[in-house]
Amino acid sequence: MAKTPSPCIDVCKFKREGHCIGCSMTKAQKSLFKELKKNKHRDAFVEMLVGQQSRLGRYKHWAPEYLKKCMKKKAKPVRAVRKAA
Template identity: 70%
Template sequence: MKKLPSPCIDVCKFRREGHCIGCSMTKAQKKLFKSLKRPEHRAAFIDMLIHQQGDMGRYSHWAPAYLKKCAKKDVKAPPGLLPKGA
């Protein structure tokens, strides 16, 4: 099983109280994600990030960009990102 890629979508502008406007991660979260080696830990991190984005709002652009990144790297996207029924 291939590892999930970083949730970063190459925007990297930390304007929302230290959260990136592209992916919602803080610099500490980006560092933490890089340290996660097990696929289930990475998947749990992505799930946490989806909930964080939902709480913060204005991140509807992230999921399509991340799905595209996963497809490009030939990695199965986390279930929380897939459209219902996919």
């Protein structure tokens, strides 16, 4: 199985109190994700991010874009992403 891809959807504009308008990650979270090597840790991070997006609001565009990214990289998306899409 392919490695869980980064939640980044290549928008990278930190305008919502330090959160990216594309994926909701902060710069610190982006750095942290890059350090995660095991898929179970990456999957848990993506699950956390979906919850964060739900709390922050205005991120309905993210899940469909991330699903496309997962399909392109032949990676199985975590369940929370499939539910959000």
